[in-house]
Amino acid sequence: MSALSALLHPSWLTLGRERHRPLLGIDMGASAVKVAEIQRSGKGWQLRFAxxxxxxxxxxxxxQIKQPERLLQALQALLARHPQHSKTAAFSLSGPAVITKKIQLAALSELELEDQIALEAEEYIPFEIQDVNLDFHILNRQNDSMEILLIACKRELLESHADIIRQAGLQPQVCDLDLLCLINGWQTFIRPNEPTPANSATLLVNLGTTLLNIAVVSANGQPGYIRDHALGSRQLLQELKTRYDYSHEQAEQWLIMAESAPQHQADSAWQTEILPPFLEHLLQQVRQAIQFHKASAPEQTVGNLVLSGGCARLPLLRSLMAERLPIPVSLPNPFVNLTDHTRSGKLPCAPERFLVALGLALRGEQS
Structure with a gap:
């Protein structure tokens, strides 16, 4: 395998009880950089900062990073506010330059598998193989076969993110995928508080500014369907800018206010013209994930849907999704069982935006 095998590795596996080395989780999203650092506290976790x-x-x-200098400035501002931060970091990738594929292979030794994966990748990866980094993880092993999660990303994407972290004075130690961090964070910080019905899967929906991450996690904790989609609040912002002649900042403020302002939520254009096409597109991707899961694991129903991300609080989104699917839809707080080392009890933005960063911070357990 390439250098990615040392840097990028799936993290959804149940965490063990090894000594946790604090690791700064850095989630570089389209609208904000989120960071989180945690430490062990008995059998649980303590928040150092978020x-x-x-x-x-x-x-x-x-x-993909288009303005590296602005991203670096944002990360440096975060580090300056938390001078006791860890000097090693974990970051994650997502988008069209990242490919995941579940494949079936004959049972092989670890050495044989590495050689075979390199051959298989040429069939499944739509990029020049010399331009990508590869990794894999064994999901399931039978006597004569194995199920493999193949992961590939463009080398320039990985290096562009790692370079920002190095320029900020940190050592990039772990690279992961947004989707796998989402699963890891849910497994550790949310699942214990929201037990799913017996023998049912959970649907994770992380809705950001430009990307939608969807994962179906089986009852045994293994990822089934995982996929990124080009869908997020940017489409809604553009519609608000066009309809009301808003600036980008005014449109963003409208969405922020709409989370708690009844007059915005009751806006007739929002209810009848702006949200419905966006919601329909979102539901189309969610239903596709559910259908895929039903086809691959017909004995398991999807028992609940967990929302996260910067757009999870869009007005009427949660209630309409629950009505249209219909399955229970929750918007949990991943910090609810994290004791606060800072004693401040305050977060600078909505808690559901930190699930990927928390999943990254957990990688200190595995690094």
Whole structure:
């Protein structure tokens, strides 16, 4: 395998009880950089800090860094506010330059598998093989076969993110995928508080500014369907800018206010013209994930849906999704069982935006 095998590794596996080395989780999203650092506290976890810094529009588009100097400034501002931060970091990738594929292979030894994966990748990866980094993880092993999660990303994407972290004075130690961090964070910080019905799967929906991450996690904790989609609040912002002649900042403020302002939520254009096409597109992707799960694991129903991300509080989104699917839809707080080392009890932005960063911070357990 390439260098990615040392840097990028799936993290969804149940965490063990090894000594946790604090690791700064850095989630570089399209609208903000989120960071989180945790430490062991008995059998649970303690929050050292969590913070976020907004990014200008077009700084990161579809997971790719377009304005590296602005991203670096945001990360440096976060580090300056938390001078006791760890000097090693974990970051994650998503978007069209990242490919995941579940494949079936004959049972092989670890050495044989590495050689075979390199051959299989040429069939499944739509990029020049010399331009990508590869990794894999064994999901399931039978006597004569194995199920493999193949992971590939463009080398330039990985290096562009790692370079920002190095320029900020940190050592990038772990690279992961947004989707796998989402699963890891849910397994550790949310699942214990929201037990799913017996023999049922959980649907994770992380809705951001430009990307939608969807994962179906089986009853045994293994990821089934995992996929990124080009869908997020940017489409809604554009509609608000066009309809009301708003600036980008005014449109963003409208969405922020709409989370708690009844007059915004009751806006007739929002209810009848702006939200419905966006919601329909979102539901189309969610239903596709559910259908895929039913086809691959017909004995398991999807028992609940967990929302996260910067757009999870869009007005009417949660209630309409629960009505249209219909399955229970929750918007949990991943910090609810985390004791606060800072004693402040305050977060700079909505808690559901930190699930990927928390999943990254957990990688200190595995590094």
């Amino acid at each position: 913070d976020c810094e907004p990014l200008p529009p077009q700084c990161i588009v579809d997971g």
